[in-house]
Amino acid sequence: MPIHLIWGDDYEASNRKIQEIIETVIDPVWKSFNHSQIDGNDPTQNFKALEEVQSPPLGSGGRVVLIRRSPFCNSCSIELANKLEQAIKLIPDKTHLILNNSNKPDKRLKTTKLIQNSIQKDKNSQEKSFILPLPWDINGQRNLVKNILHRLNLKMNHEAIDLIVESIGNDSSLINTELQKLTLLAEAVNEKFTEKEPLEIQKELVKKLIHNNSTNALEIANLLLKGERITALEKIQSLLQNGEPALRLITTLTGQSRGWLWVHLLDAQGNQDVKEMAKIAGIANPKRIFVIRKQLHGKSLETLLTLMKEFLKIEASIKSGTNPIDSFKDNLLTQSKILTNN
Structure with a gap:
């Protein structure tokens, strides 16, 4: 039985x-x-x-x-x-x-x-x-990537793994898909490749395929942080029309927003240890703390909380079957009108 x-x-x-x-x-x-x-x-x-x-x-x-x-x-x-x-x-x-x-x-x-x-x-x-690591468990996310690399007979250094963690997080399905794409690219440029040995994926290749994919999403997050919602929505619509998965986009935006919130709160408490801040905030590269601090200059906690709430509502709306672009418009434009009226 x-x-x-x-x-x-x-x-x-x-x-x-x-x-x-x-x-x-x-x-x-x-x-x-x-x-x-x-x-x-x-x-x-x-x-x-x-x-x-x-x-x-x-x-x-x-x-x-x-x-x-x-x-x-x-x-x-x-x-x-x-x-x-x-x-x-x-x-x-x-x-x-x-x-x-x-x-x-x-x-x-x-x-x-x-x-x-x-x-x-x-x-x-x-x-x-089969348990996914929590969004702030960076070591758990690294191990998730390593396990998938082992299953696909691939290898990469810790810097390349961190790029994947930063760009994708704990979405094992998306990690698997992106690593398979990287495999095809690596095989095409590696003349000495044999199936017996693990195929090494170089950091530069990861940057080309994965890290650059998240750049547009991070640009959109920065526009929303500045209050430039119409421009952000135009870029969101362009990305979605070009085949960008809606859930991957909102995952990147939510991850960026979560990082902003943590850095803002830790800065308010007077924490100056960037390595500790990165660990608490779930940011793989501590050097990003300095960039985030510049982005948050002059921004209130209420602004960051509002953005996070909007992103979570958009994600829930998309998962419930609403057209992705409508989900973004309904939440971002409505809130924009409220802020303008106030």
């Missing part, structure tokens, strides 16, 4: 692990018969999943029942818990149940204890967690 409990907010890593299990277990010829994906937010589908998981695979290979947003280790009804207790004993050896949720399992729940005990008893079962 193989059970795979996969949780955490690193969706790219979780999905990669799930795909690895599916490819290992299922015979591609029989995939349409032996692969089920269930939405755990739907109670009726959860009961359906527990029925399906009791069935052996058709043809060769195994069967996989995947429950996305699984409720079994976080918020499970008594009826569903009783059904799980019955079904878990009847899972065939070649049928794999994958339980996936972004939240950490609640060890107090009876269902969580049941699942984790079953995993411990079965050598083919496993629990895997």
Whole structure:
């Protein structure tokens, strides 16, 4: 009765692990018969999943029942818990149940204890967690980049890694995508490249592809800080029309705003240690503190808080399905009118 409990907010890593299990277990010829994906937010589908998981695979290979947003280790009804207790004993050896949720399992729940005990008893079962580092955990973000580099058989020095951390942060999916682009560029310019040895990505190449991508976003942030919202919106619209991912843009803006807030607060407290300030503010390069101080000259805490609130509202709006440019306009122009009227 193989059970795979996969949780955490690193969706790219979780999905990669799930795909690895599916490819290992299922015979591609029989995939349409032996692969089920269930939405755990739907109670009726959860009961359906527990029925399906009791069935052996058709043809060769195994069967996989995947429950996305699984409720079994976080918020499970008594009826569903009783059904799980019955079904878990009847899972065939070649049928794999994958339980996936972004939240950490609640060890107090009876269902969580049941699942984790079953995993411990079965050598083919496993629990895997994939957690993204917090936005201010620079070392954690560096390790995230290093892990992806290792998986892609790449290497780069600490300065190049810091450039990626500054430009992308803890978005593992975007880091993976950008590193794959860098791989193609590095292979094209490296005549001695062999697949046996890790491919080295030079800092200059990282600057070309990634660091420059964030330059426009940082320019937009500076315009907003100066109050030049119409010009900033024109640049935002141009970036979005040229294919810039809206969430990457707002992530960069939010990260810049968060750094401004921390530097402003630490300066107000009289902190003069730039290395300590950079660590607290989540800024990889301490030298940026001097640049940020110049940008913030004469700016009030209220201005910085307003910008941060706007960026968070824009991000929420985009994630809820609103057209990105409308999200930017609705929040930035509305606030601009309020400030003008005041």
